[in-house]
Amino acid sequence: MAEAPHHVIIGNSIAGIEAAITLRRRDRAAKITLISWEHAHPFARVSLMYMFCGQLSLKDTQFYPEDLYDRMRFARVLDRVTGVDPVARSVTLLSGAAIRYDTLLLAVGSTARRLPWPGAYDEPHFLHHFVTLPDLRALDAAAKKGMSVAVIGGGLIGVEAAEVLHLRGLKTHFLIREPSYFPVALDVAESEVVARHIRSHGVDCRTDNPVDGFLRRGGRIVLRGSDEIEVDLVVGAIGVVPATGFLAGSGIALNAETGGVETGDNLESTSAPGVFAAGDCAQVTWPDGSRRPEQIWYTSRDQGRAAAAAMVGDDVKYRRGTWYNSAKFFNVEYTTAGYIPPALPGPASAGQPPGEGWQTWYQQVPGRAETQRIVSRGGIVKGFNALGRRWDHQVWMRWVQERRPLQWVLEHMKEAGFDEEFTEPFRVLPTATLTEGA
Amino acid sequence: MQEGLLSTYHEPLRNRNLTAWACSAILVAFYVDLYFFDHLEPVARALHLPSKWTLYGLLYTIAMCVGGYFMLQKHGNSRYHTLRTASLIAVQSLLGFLLPLALDFTGRPAYYFSYFFPLKYDILFPGTLKDMPVAVALWFIFGSFVGVPLLVYFKGKRAYCSWICGCGGLAETFGDPWRHLSSRSDRAWRVEQASVHTVLALVFVMFGLVVGDAYAADGSALREVAEHTRSFYSFAVGAVFSGVIGVGLYPLMGTRVWCRFGCPMAALLGLVQKFGRFRISVKKDMCISCGNCSTYCEMGIDVRAYAMANLPIKRASCVGCGMCAHVCPRGVLRLETRADPGPQGSIDVWTVDL
Ligand SMILES: Cc1cc2nc3c(=O)[nH]c(=O)nc-3n(C[C@H](O)[C@H](O)[C@H](O)COP(=O)(O)OP(=O)(O)OC[C@H]3O[C@@H](n4cnc5c(N)ncnc54)[C@H](O)[C@@H]3O)c2cc1C
Ligand code: SF4
Numbered sequence: 001m002a003e004a005p006h007h008v009i010i011g012n013s014i015a016g017i018e019a020a021i022t023l024r025r026r027d028r029a030a031k032i033t034l035i036s037w038e039h040a041h042p043f044a045r046v047s048l049m050y051m052f053c054g055q056l057s058l059k060d061t062q063f064y065p066e067d068l069y070d071r072m073r074f075a076r077v078l079d080r081v082t083g084v085d086p087v088a089r090s091v092t093l094l095s096g097a098a099i100r101y102d103t104l105l106l107a108v109g110s111t112a113r114r115l116p117w118p119g120a121y122d123e124p125h126f127l128h129h130f131v132t133l134p135d136l137r138a139l140d141a142a143a144k145k146g147m148s149v150a151v152i153g154g155g156l157i158g159v160e161a162a163e164v165l166h167l168r169g170l171k172t173h174f175l176i177r178e179p180s181y182f183p184v185a186l187d188v189a190e191s192e193v194v195a196r197h198i199r200s201h202g203v204d205c206r207t208d209n210p211v212d213g214f215l216r217r218g219g220r221i222v223l224r225g226s227d228e229i230e231v232d233l234v235v236g237a238i239g240v241v242p243a244t245g246f247l248a249g250s251g252i253a254l255n256a257e258t259g260g261v262e263t264g265d266n267l268e269s270t271s272a273p274g275v276f277a278a279g280d281c282a283q284v285t286w287p288d289g290s291r292r293p294e295q296i297w298y299t300s301r302d303q304g305r306a307a308a309a310a311m312v313g314d315d316v317k318y319r320r321g322t323w324y325n326s327a328k329f330f331n332v333e334y335t336t337a338g339y340i341p342p343a344l345p346g347p348a349s350a351g352q353p354p355g356e357g358w359q360t361w362y363q364q365v366p367g368r369a370e371t372q373r374i375v376s377r378g379g380i381v382k383g384f385n386a387l388g389r390r391w392d393h394q395v396w397m398r399w400v401q402e403r404r405p406l407q408w409v410l411e412h413m414k415e416a417g418f419d420e421e422f423t424e425p426f427r428v429l430p431t432a433t434l435t436e437g438a
Numbered sequence: 439m440q441e442g443l444l445s446t447y448h449e450p451l452r453n454r455n456l457t458a459w460a461c462s463a464i465l466v467a468f469y470v471d472l473y474f475f476d477h478l479e480p481v482a483r484a485l486h487l488p489s490k491w492t493l494y495g496l497l498y499t500i501a502m503c504v505g506g507y508f509m510l511q512k513h514g515n516s517r518y519h520t521l522r523t524a525s526l527i528a529v530q531s532l533l534g535f536l537l538p539l540a541l542d543f544t545g546r547p548a549y550y551f552s553y554f555f556p557l558k559y560d561i562l563f564p565g566t567l568k569d570m571p572v573a574v575a576l577w578f579i580f581g582s583f584v585g586v587p588l589l590v591y592f593k594g595k596r597a598y599c600s601w602i603c604g605c606g607g608l609a610e611t612f613g614d615p616w617r618h619l620s621s622r623s624d625r626a627w628r629v630e631q632a633s634v635h636t637v638l639a640l641v642f643v644m645f646g647l648v649v650g651d652a653y654a655a656d657g658s659a660l661r662e663v664a665e666h667t668r669s670f671y672s673f674a675v676g677a678v679f680s681g682v683i684g685v686g687l688y689p690l691m692g693t694r695v696w697c698r699f700g701c702p703m704a705a706l707l708g709l710v711q712k713f714g715r716f717r718i719s720v721k722k723d724m725c726i727s728c729g730n731c732s733t734y735c736e737m738g739i740d741v742r743a744y745a746m747a748n749l750p751i752k753r754a755s756c757v758g759c760g761m762c763a764h765v766c767p768r769g770v771l772r773l774e775t776r777a778d779p780g781p782q783g784s785i786d787v788w789t790v791d792l
Contacts, residue, residue, distance in 0.1 A: 014727070044727040052450040056729055063742060065624075065725035068489045147784050167444050239760035299579055328767045331515070335769070390769035394722045418721060420763060 003027040007101055007311060007340065008091060010081050011107035012036040013045060014297055015407040018304035019105050019311075022073045026312045032073070033099065035091070035221040037080035038133050041066065045109075046297060049135050053167050059131075081108075081179025084250045086272035103274050103311045106261055107248070107304060108293060110240035115152065117213045119300065126221050128235045130161045145169035147232040149174065150223055154181045156327050158237035165235070172203045173176035173229055177210040177383075185325075185334075186344050189364065190371050190387060194329045197369040200300050201238060201330055240283035240295055255283050260293040265317045266310040267303060272312050276311055278303035283321055284318060296325065316415055323383075324393040332369045337393040338383030338400040358437030363429050372426075376406045389426065390418040443512070443734070444764065451689065452615050458689040466686035471676040495535045498608065502530050502778020505611030506653050512614070518760055518773075522600055534604045539786045549574055552602050555582040556641045557703035559671065563645075564652035593775055594716025595707045603703075605696055608685065608760060609736065611627065613693030616735040617761065620692030630699055637675055638705040644671045675710035677698065697757060708754030716758060718751040719774045720744060731762035731771060742779050745770050749775055 007023050009016045013032040020032050050056035069076055075120040080094040090100045112129030120127050128139045136392040143149065147170050147251075151360075154176030162174040176366065178233045180191035181198075196206040211225035214234070242259045253262040253271035261277035262270045268274040277283075279300035283291050299320055311317040324337040344358045361374040370388030374381055380403045384396045397417035399409055415427055450457040450562065471477055478490035487493050493575035513519045529552050536650045547569070555562045562582065567575050588595045599606040620626075644667045651664035684696025697704050718741070731741035737755045741762045744751045751771075763771040 022470065044729055046726045047728045047730075050728065050730065054441045054445040056733055057447055060729040060733040061727075065747065079491075298723055324724075326768045333767070333769050390772075392721050393724060418769055419519040420516055420760065421773060422521055424517075 003032055004104040006031040006033065006100065006224040007103050007105070008033045008035065008101035009105040009107055010035050010091065011109055011281075012039075012042050012076065013107065013279070014042065015109070015300040015304035015307075016105065016107035017042040018301045019107060019222045019278060020074055021072065022168065022305045022308035023311065024074070026308070029356060032074040033077060033101075034069075035077040035079060035081055035093070035099070037078065037094075040076060043133075044297075045131070046194075048130060052140060053164045058209065064259040080246075082246055084247060084252060084275070086251050086269075086275050087272060099174050101274075103276065105304075105307055105311065106277040106281055107279045107300075107307075108243045108245070108276065108281045109300075110293075111243045112236060113224040113239040114242050115234075117211075120214065123216075126233055128233060129156055130235055130237055131240055139233075142170055143170055147171070147331075148173070148176055148230070149233040149235060150211070150229060150231045150242070151235045151237055153184075153236065153238035153419060154178055154207070155237060157240070157297065157434065158181070159198070159236075159329050160200070161235045161237055162205075163201075166201060166203050170233075174198065174203050175209045175211055175225070175229070176205070179208045181205070181207060183342055184337065185340075185342060185385070187360075187362075187373065187385075189362065190373065192367050193371055193387060194332060195362065197330055197332050212260075240280065242293055244281055247297055252366060253347070255291075258292050258365030259373065265319075267307040267309060267318050276307040278307035282307075284320065286298070287320065287323065294320065298325075310372075322397045322430065326393070330386075332388050333390060334385075334387050335391045335393055336383070338375075338381075338386045340373070340385045344375070344425045344435065354364055359406070359434060360435045360437075361410070362435070363432035365429065366431075371404065374406060374409065379405050379407075381406055381409045389423075390420075392416050392418045403424075422438040443730075446618055449615075454619065462689045464687055465688065465691065466682055469677075469682040469686055473681055475531055477750070488539075490592065492539060492542070493721045495538070497534045498604070499531050501612040502527055503611075505608075505614060507567055509611050509614040513761070513764055516764055519764060522760070524533065525601045525612065526603075526610055527779060530604050530607050533786045534607075534693055537784055540653050548598070549724075550604075551577065552576060552604065552732055554586055556638070556645070556706060557603070557605070557701060558767070559641050559645065559676070559702075563648050586707070590710045590716075591714040593754065594714065594758045595704070595711040595718070596773070599697065599704060599757040600707050600757070605680065605684070605701065606694075606757060609688075609693040609697060611737075612687045613685075616688050618733050619690065620736050620738040621700070622732055622738045622740050630738070632703065633699045634705045634755075637679070637700050638702040640671060640675070641702040675702075692736055692738070694757065697754065704755070704757070711756070714756050715775045715777060716756075717742075718753075718756070718771050719765065720748055720750055721768075721770045721772075722748045724768050726768055728767060730765040730767065734761050734765050736761070750774075751776045 007030055009020055009143040016034055020034055023032055024029060041062050042064060043058060044063055047056055047061040049056060078226060081091050081095050083092040090098045092098050098305055110131065112131045120433055125142065128142065129135045130139065143165060145168065149165050150168045151158050151175040162172050180188050181195045182191060195205050195207060209226050211223045213224045214221050215224060218232050220232060221234060223231065244261060245260050247254060251272055252269050252275055252408050255262055260283035261281055263277050263282050264270055267276050267282060268278060269276055280295045282293060282303060284294055285291055302320060302391065306316050306318040322338060327334045344360055357378045359376050364371045368388060374386040376385045381399060410428055417426055446452060451461060456651055472494055478493055482493040483491045486494065505525050510520060510523055533699050534550060534551040542548045560566055586598050600610060647664035647667050651660045655658045679700040680696045684700060703787045725745035727746055729741060729742055731745065736759060737739055737757060739753055739756060741751060758773060760773050763773055
C-alpha cells in the first residue's frame with residue numbers, strides 16, 4: 001500500500017483550518033500538518049477589537065473546540081516558515097527544521113501594509129498596526145487612557161481601531177486621505193452619515209486628510225499633512241498585504257503588484273505544482289474579471305475548502321458567488337449585496353458597464369444613522385447597500401437573481417428585514433430619491 | 439460595538455477572582471441565613487413587614503430594579519430588551535411583591551400569580567387547592583397545564599422564562615454582569631442534562647406521592663414517604679438549589695445557574711419548545727465567527743457553532759433572552775416564531791460534524 005500523503009498547511013486561521021477539516025473528511029488516513037507562528041489554535045481575527053476592549057477573551061474567539069486537533073488527528077507546529085522549496089517539496093522553519101510535503105497549502109493571510117513614511121519603522125514604540133496578535137499585544141501595552149492617538153486610513157480595520165481606542169479612553173484622531181470615509185463601498189451621502197455618527201461619539205474624524213510623514217517634538221509625534229496633529233501613538237490602518245514575503249525567490253510566482261500568490265482556477269500555484277493558496281494571500285478572479293486577493297472572512301473559508309478539494313484531486317473551479325458583505329461602524333450596522341458601485345457608472349469604460357439605464361433609489365431616515373440604497377438597471381434591481389438596520393442579504397441576492405423590478409422590491413423590502421422584534425418597521429419615505437445614471 | 443459589554447474582562451467582580459468569590463460568599467451566606475435561620479425576622483418587623491419573606495421579596499424587587507437599570511444602560515438601545523426588562527420588573531413588583539403584600543395585609547393568603555407548577559411545586563397540592571377560591575385554583579391549574587405550555591408552543595420558552603418568571607427576572611437583571619461566565623463545555627452540558635431532568639423527575643414523583651397520600655386511607659405507609667420526599671425536595675431543591683446555589687453562584691458560574699441546572703419548569707417547557715415554533719434563525723454565510731453570541735449566552739449554548747453551520751438554533755434549554763442576537767455585530771441571528779419551519783438539521787455542536 002502506498003504511504004498516506006502528507007498535506008502541509010501553512011497558516012491555521014480560517015482558510016487553513018477549513019482546508020484541514022475538508023481534507024480530513026475526504027481522507028481519513030492522510031497526514032495533515034498545520035504550521036503557524038501566531039497562535040496554536042485558530043481564532044477570529046475579526047475579534048481583535050473585542051479583545052482590545054475586554055469584551056471577549058482570546059479563548060472566546062476560538063471558533064472550534066480545543067480538542068479539534070486531537071480528534072481530527074492534525075499535527076501542529078508553532079513556528080514560522082522561512083522558506084519553501086517547491087522542487088524538493090519541503091518547507092524550512094525558523095527553528096531550522098524542515099518538513100516534507102506532498103501537497104502544500106499557503107494560507108498565510110495578510111499583514112498590515114506599512115506606512116510609507118521615511119524612518120517610521122526605525123523609531124520603536126509609537127507606530128502600531130491592528131492585524132495580528134502581536135500587533136494587538138503591542139497596542140494593548142502602549143495604549144494608556146488619556147493619550148492621544150491617530151488612526152491612519154479610512155477602511156474597515158481603521159474604523160474598528162478608532163472605535164476601541166476611543167472606548168479605552170484615548171483621544172482619537174481618525175485621519176482619512178480620501179474625501180469621504182470608505183469610498184469603495186459607500187457613496188458620498190452614506191459616507192457622510194457614517195462620519196457624522198463617528199464624530200458624534202467624540203472621535204475626531206477628518207476626511208481629505210493625507211498624512212505624509214511625521215516629526216518628533218519633545219516626546220511626542222507631530223504628523224505632517226494637511227493639518228499638523230500632535231499625538232502619542234499612531235495606528236497604521238492603510239490596508240493589508242499578503243504575508244508572502246518569505247516566498248520571494250522560491251519559484252512560487254507572486255503578483256508583482258499585490259504580492260498575492262498567482263493561482264489558477266483550482267487555486268493551485270501557476271508555477272509550482274502541488275502548491276496551493278487560499279484566503280487573504282491568494283490571487284483570485286473577481287466577478288469583474290480582475291485578479292487580486294479577496295481579503296474577507298467568508299471567502300477565505302470558501303477558498304480553504306475549495307483548495308482542499310483540489311489538493312485531493314477534485315476538478316475545482318473556484319468562483320466567488322454574488323458579492324455580499326457586512327460591517328459595523330461604531331453602532332451602525334452595514335449590509336450590502338449584489339452589484340453596488342459607490343457612484344453610478346459613467347459612460348462605458350474598461351470593466352464598467354455603461355451608465356445608461358442605471359438608477360439609484362436612496363433614502364435616509366431623518367434623525368437616525370439609517371439609509372437604504374438600491375441600484376437598478378432598466379428598472380431591474382442589481383444591488384443593495386444599507387446602514388443602520390439589519391437585512392437578510394440572502395433574500396436580496398435572490399431578488400437580484402430573480403431580476404425583480406425596483407417597484408416590486410420596494411413593496412417587499414420588509415420581507416428581507418432581519419431586525420429584532422419590536423424594532424420600528426421599515427418604511428419608504430416621501431423623501432426617497434431616484435437618480436438616473438449618465 | 440456593544441458599548442455596554444466594554445471591559446467585561448477588565449472588571450474584577452466579573453472574572454472569578456477574589457472579589458467575585460467574596461461576592462458569591464456574601465450571597466450564599468445571605469441565602470443560608472434566610473432559609474435556615476431567623477436573623478432577618480426582627481429586621482422585617484422593624485420595617486413593619488409581616489415576615490422575613492416579605493423583606494426578601496422587597497430586597498429581590500429592589501435588586502431587580504437596580505440590576506434592570508444597569509442592564510438597560512448596557513443593552514437598552516433595543517426595544518426588545520427594554521420591553522422584556524420592563525415586563526420582568528413589572529411582573530415581579532406587582533404580582534411577585536405588591537399584590538401578595540396587599541393580600542397579606544388584608545388577612546388573605548398571599549398568592550403569587552406568576553408562578554406555576556412545577557416551579558411552584560406546592561401550588562397544586564390537594565391540600566393547597568382545597569383552601570383556594572375556585573377562580574384562583576383554576577388560574578393555577580389552567581396556567582400550569584394549558585396557558586403557559588401554549589404560550590411556549592407559540593412564542594417560545596422565553597415568553598415565560600425571560601418575560602414573566604421572577605427567577606429568570608433576577609438572572610436577567612441583577613445577574614446580567616455575569617452572563618459570560620456560563621460554561622460552554624461539553625461537560626457542563628452533560629451535567630445540565632442530568633441534573634435538570636433529575637429535578638424534573640423528582641418533582642413529579644414527589645407530587646405524585648403527595649397527591650396519592652391525600653387520597654390514601656389514614657395511617658397508610660404512603661404518608662411518611664410522601665412527607666419525607668416533600669420535605670427533602672423543599673430542602674434540597676426549594677432552598678439549597680434554587681436559592682443558595684442558584685443565586686449564590688452567579689458571580690462564579692454565570693447567571694441562570696438555577697434555571698439551567700435545576701428548574702423543573704424550564705426543563706418541562708424546554709420539551710414543549712423543542713416541538714414548538716420558536717427558533718433562532720441564522721442569516722446564511724454571514725457569521726464571522728467572532729464569538730460574541732456564544733460568550734454572552736447565559737445558558738452556555740454554543741450559538742456560534744450553529745451560526746457557522748448555517749443552522750437555526752432550536753434548543754430546549756434556550757430561554758430566549760435574545761442577547762446573542764443583540765450582541766452579534768453582523769446581525770446574523772433573529773428570534774423567530776413564524777409557522778414555517780425554515781431550514782432543518784441539527785449538529786453535534788461539540789464534535790464539529792465529523
Ligand atoms: C481587525 C480586522 C478586522 C477584520 N474584520 C473583518 C470582517 O468584519 N469581515 C470580514 O469578512 N473580514 C474581516 N477581516 C479580514 C479577515 O480577518 C481575513 O480575511 C481572514 O482572517 C483571512 O484568513 P486567512 O486564513 O487567509 O489568514 P489570516 O487570518 O491572516 O491568518 C494567517 C495565518 O497564517 C499564519 N502564517 C502567516 N505567515 C506564516 C509563516 N511564514 N509561517 C507560519 N505561519 C504563518 C499565521 O500564523 C496565521 O495562522 C478583518 C481583519 C482584521 C485584521
Ligand atoms: S453569529 Fe454573530 S455574534 Fe455569533 S459568532 Fe457569528 S458573527 Fe459573531
